[in-house]
Amino acid sequence: MTNTPNSIRQPNKEDYLSVEPKAIVPEQGFFLQRRFLPLFVTQFLGAFNDNLFRQAIIILITFKLAEQIGMSAGILNNMAIGLFILPYFLFSALAGQLADKYEKTGQIFWIKVWEVMLMVVGAVALYLESLPMLIAVLSGLGLQSTFFGPIKYGVLPDLMKEKELLSANALIEAGTFIAILLGTIIGGLLMREEGGWQYVAGLTIAAAITGVLFGRKVPKTGQAAPDIQVRKNIFASTSRQLKVALGTAVTRRSIIAISWIWLYGSLYISQLPIIAKDHLNGDASVVTLFMACFSVGIGVGSMLCSKLLKGNVSARLAKPALIILIALSGLLYLLMPAANPQEVQLTLGIFLSDPFNILIATILTATAMAAGAIIVPMYTILQEKSARGERSQMIAANNIINSGFMAGGAIGAVALLSLGFSTAGILVVIGLGNLLIVPIVSRLDKSL
Numbered sequence: 001m002t003n004t005p006n007s008i009r010q011p012n013k014e015d016y017l018s019v020e021p022k023a024i025v026p027e028q029g030f031f032l033q034r035r036f037l038p039l040f041v042t043q044f045l046g047a048f049n050d051n052l053f054r055q056a057i058i059i060l061i062t063f064k065l066a067e068q069i070g071m072s073a074g075i076l077n078n079m080a081i082g083l084f085i086l087p088y089f090l091f092s093a094l095a096g097q098l099a100d101k102y103e104k105t106g107q108i109f110w111i112k113v114w115e116v117m118l119m120v121v122g123a124v125a126l127y128l129e130s131l132p133m134l135i136a137v138l139s140g141l142g143l144q145s146t147f148f149g150p151i152k153y154g155v156l157p158d159l160m161k162e163k164e165l166l167s168a169n170a171l172i173e174a175g176t177f178i179a180i181l182l183g184t185i186i187g188g189l190l191m192r193e194e195g196g197w198q199y200v201a202g203l204t205i206a207a208a209i210t211g212v213l214f215g216r217k218v219p220k221t222g223q224a225a226p227d228i229q230v231r232k233n234i235f236a237s238t239s240r241q242l243k244v245a246l247g248t249a250v251t252r253r254s255i256i257a258i259s260w261i262w263l264y265g266s267l268y269i270s271q272l273p274i275i276a277k278d279h280l281n282g283d284a285s286v287v288t289l290f291m292a293c294f295s296v297g298i299g300v301g302s303m304l305c306s307k308l309l310k311g312n313v314s315a316r317l318a319k320p321a322l323i324i325l326i327a328l329s330g331l332l333y334l335l336m337p338a339a340n341p342q343e344v345q346l347t348l349g350i351f352l353s354d355p356f357n358i359l360i361a362t363i364l365t366a367t368a369m370a371a372g373a374i375i376v377p378m379y380t381i382l383q384e385k386s387a388r389g390e391r392s393q394m395i396a397a398n399n400i401i402n403s404g405f406m407a408g409g410a411i412g413a414v415a416l417l418s419l420g421f422s423t424a425g426i427l428v429v430i431g432l433g434n435l436l437i438v439p440i441v442s443r444l445d446k447s448l
Contacts, residue, residue: 035159036168037294038217040110040175043152045211047179049115049204050141053122054084055187057134067132080135081221084142088403093231093238095147096154096396100225100389104155108215111148116208117252118144149399157383158221163311165383170306170376174299180309181295185288201282225389238400243396244390253444254382255398257318259405260437261375264325266406267413267430268367269294274423279336280357285348293361297368313380318441321370324436328367329431335360336424374441381448 023418030036066073096225099107118140125133152172160168186203190196231237246252272290276282282289305317335356351357409430416426 001370030160030164030168031171034217035219037173038214038323039108039152039155039159040171041214042112042211042218043148043172043174044111044179045207045214046115046145046148047176048183049119049207049211050084050145051180051183052187052200052207053119053141053183053204054080054103054138055184056126056191056197059191060129060134060190060197061131062127065129069131076131080138083135083139085403087143087146088138088399089238090234091143091146092150092396092399092403093241093393094234096150096241096393097228097230097237098147099150099154099392099396101223101230102226103220103223104151104392105215105218105220107151108148108218110148111144111151112208112212112215114144115141116205116212119201119204119208122204126197126201136270140154146399150392150395153379153395154224155221157220157391158224158388159219165237166311166313166380167306169379169383170302170372173302173372173376173379177295177298180203181291182283184291211352224391228389235358240411241393241397242400245394248385250385250444250447251382251394253440253447254315254378254385255401257315257378257437257441257444258375258382258398259402260377260433261371262402263405263409264430264434265294265298265368265371267409268364268427270410270413271423271427272364275336275360279423280346280360281344281349282346282357283348286346286351289348289351290364293365294368298372300365301369302376303372304369305376306415308373309377313448314382315377315381315445316440317377318374318445319438322438322441324370325367326431326434327430328363328370329434332360332363332367333424333428333431335363336422381444389405 031040057080061076061080062073066076114122118137121133121140122137125137156168156172157165187200190199190203193199197369231240245255269291272294273287276286276290280286308317346357382394383391413426416429419427
């Protein structure tokens with residue numbers, strides 16, 4: 001850790017946004033201070049916009065554009081998501097170098113200005129219902145997220161006191177998943193309305209502009225590594241950065257644990273509609289409930305982890321949390337055959353009247369809580385154990401590996417389905433996969 005509590009400027013009245021200090025919760029007292037709130041709001045709105053626009057495109061493709069151009073909606077939707085993720089593979093290393101070399105607040109401002117321009121083009125694309133333009137804007141959003149990610153996690157240790165870093169990461173993680181949930185739900189709801197594209201366009205542009213305004217308020221932290229050489233060959237720089245990140249045991253183990261949880265979460269989220277519809281015969285509102293359970297669970301688990309560790313950077317909660325994930329996946333697997341779908345599709349109210357269904361929702365929430373309790377300390381360990389001049393590059397390497405894990409998980413799920421595995425079978429397989437991560441986090445905990 002490069003900063004000690006004494007090296008952080010003490011907050012003054014200007015750091016608080018019109019709130020008396022007594023009104024602030026003691027442990028997260030920094031939340032309303034200038035050194036945290038602008039960054040939190042900026043990243044929250046960015047995640048919200050990405051998922052709002054992406055969901056709007058998916059709805060438009062599924063219900064209109066796919067039929068018009070004579071292609072499978074599934075193929076088009078997966079192509080769109082793939083092009084959103086592609087920049088993480090190609091440009092994360094460059095993004096990490098730039099984040100470490102130049103002052104981060106200025107970069108945040110220009111990245112958010114870029115988002116405003118993308119959303120204006122996105123509005124035109126929605127009006128024209130132009131699939132190439134929509135896909136291009138979505139790829140642009142993926143690119144701006146690629147450059148924002150290393151800055152977001154790289155600047156936190158410079159803004160927070162040492163004992164605050166774990167709580168700050170917990171809030172960022174919780175906020176990200178709530179933003180993803182809200183963006184996905186609102187995007188889906190608006191695009192089902194007549195002329196809904198106008199609301200999507202207006203909301204995304206407004207959110208992007210607000211992001212610019214809050215992004216300008218993030219305090220300057222100076223250049224972490226002004227002498228770093230930015231490599232023009234993105235493939236060589238990616239290879240080099242991965243070698244550096246994976247070459248140290250602590251960073252390697254924390255990155256593997258983070259990537260595993262992203263794989264785990266992405267596979268669970270992708271199976272939620274199938275569980276709701278095929279196993280429980282729930283309608284779209286039940287899918288939304290499951291999404292909410294998972295997102296809120298991540299947030300609660302993140303905050304609970306922060307409380308239990310009391311600001312100390314430790315991996316001691318990861319092993320029991322992984323064991324809980326194994327147990328919950330097994331329980332879900334055993335319960336799925338007991339599901340008795342009704343002939344009539346269930347609305348949310350009817351669905352919640354059955355205790356069995358409430359149990360399934362509780363298991364999903366608990367699964368997400370355990371995942372949140374793992375990922376937050378792992379991000380904090382990665383930040384603390386990275387040199388200040390390489391921190392954003394380490395985060396960038398982590399993002400590359402995260403994307404690889406998620407892509408591999410998706411391919412693996414398709415392979416299992418082709419072999420005849422059920423949805424519950426896939427979940428129990430990845431649940432057992434936690435056994436591979438247990439020794440990794442155990443060694444990590446002993447090495448800290």
